Amino acid sequence: MKTIFVDCNDQLRPVYDRVFRPGDDPAITVNYEPFDREKLPEILAGYDIVLNDHTFMPTEQMKLCTSLKHVVFLGTGAASYMDVAALEAMGQKVHTIKGYGDTAVAEHTIALMWAAARDLARMDRQVRAGEWITREGPQLTGKTLGLIGLGGIGGEVARIAAGMGMRVLAFNRTPRQQAGVTMASLDEVLAQADVLSINLVLSNETENFLNAERIAKLKPGCIFVNTARAALVDEKAMIAALESGQIRHAGLDVFHEEPLPKGHPLTKLDNVTLSAHSGYRTPDASETLIRRAIDIARSVIKK
Numbered sequence: 001m002k003t004i005f006v007d008c009n010d011q012l013r014p015v016y017d018r019v020f021r022p023g024d025d026p027a028i029t030v031n032y033e034p035f036d037r038e039k040l041p042e043i044l045a046g047y048d049i050v051l052n053d054h055t056f057m058p059t060e061q062m063k064l065c066t067s068l069k070h071v072v073f074l075g076t077g078a079a080s081y082m083d084v085a086a087l088e089a090m091g092q093k094v095h096t097i098k099g100y101g102d103t104a105v106a107e108h109t110i111a112l113m114w115a116a117a118r119d120l121a122r123m124d125r126q127v128r129a130g131e132w133i134t135r136e137g138p139q140l141t142g143k144t145l146g147l148i149g150l151g152g153i154g155g156e157v158a159r160i161a162a163g164m165g166m167r168v169l170a171f172n173r174t175p176r177q178q179a180g181v182t183m184a185s186l187d188e189v190l191a192q193a194d195v196l197s198i199n200l201v202l203s204n205e206t207e208n209f210l211n212a213e214r215i216a217k218l219k220p221g222c223i224f225v226n227t228a229r230a231a232l233v234d235e236k237a238m239i240a241a242l243e244s245g246q247i248r249h250a251g252l253d254v255f256h257e258e259p260l261p262k263g264h265p266l267t268k269l270d271n272v273t274l275s276a277h278s279g280y281r282t283p284d285a286s287e288t289l290i291r292r293a294i295d296i297a298r299s300v301i302k303k
């Protein structure tokens, strides 16, 4: 008999309840408590498989989880939550779930792009406070969206933006063909984008990809959106560019430290719109995510 530990929260609990019936499966234990990363060896003792919902897994703690053979990360970007190579070297296979939420994240990217252009979050705060300050923001139809990374999510962002009448320029390691998208060099994308969205995966190669030198090449006054990973961007250089106006406004869903600490420098800037790593949080994406996670767990159990 194989046992699965499910790192579960109140948002995902109804999804689990919909997509599988405990009892149809081998022993499944669902944990409804916060998944305390200091106590992983204790919590995971005796389990073969864990479904991890964005809990940071320190290698030192995981070393002590001796029964564990499979870690199913409920998402694509596991590298921000665990040292995948170290876990695999000690016999814990890491599974990720690609493509479950491409449309969800793309829609959130577009929402941030528009919120940034029209400064919606700040206007909402001001109107609520009784301050009636009308302000202008750029119209985006006919403008250029630059994409760094044209994979699953970048491709969906491109599809929606092209449909809205934006010119889409994309840089990707391997050129791709997509209707409404023109492939370009990185320098062309940086120089021409009125809105820039980064949609790369985080790896040793892409960490700090948008560094100070590349930020300096951005079209002055452009809008920047990051729904991928914070570590892709030099945060200090991005903040300096926001302060100088090189970047007009940034829409950010991902941060070096999540939750974003209270009082963080980004929270002090007027020209940023922040969301709580929620790009993938739609019922459609959650359902696909959990179904596929359960499928992976079942296929591992059968082996």
Ligand SMILES: NC(=O)C1=CN([C@@H]2O[C@H](COP(=O)(O)OP(=O)(O)OC[C@H]3O[C@@H](n4cnc5c(N)ncnc54)[C@H](O)[C@@H]3O)[C@@H](O)[C@H]2O)C=CC1
Residues within 6 Å of the ligand: 075, 076, 077, 098, 099, 101, 105, 148, 149, 150, 151, 152, 153, 154, 171, 172, 173, 174, 199, 200, 201, 202, 205, 206, 227, 228, 229, 253, 254, 277, 278, 279, 280, 281
């Ligand atoms: N905010 C959210 O809720 C979510 C964020 N994400 C993040 O979104 C990002 C994109 O995810 P996907 O579209 O699924 O990834 P993907 O793997 O489908 O696409 C990434 C693209 O980047 C390209 N690429 C990789 N290295 C490159 C390099 N050095 N130079 C140029 N291009 C390079 C690849 O060829 C690929 O086309 C990831 O960082 C992921 O962690 C994913 C899901 C939810």
Ligand SMILES: O=C(O)C(=O)CO
Residues within 6 Å of the ligand: 074, 075, 076, 077, 078, 280
């Ligand atoms: O899938 C991912 O990598 C996310 O960021 C959200 O889970």
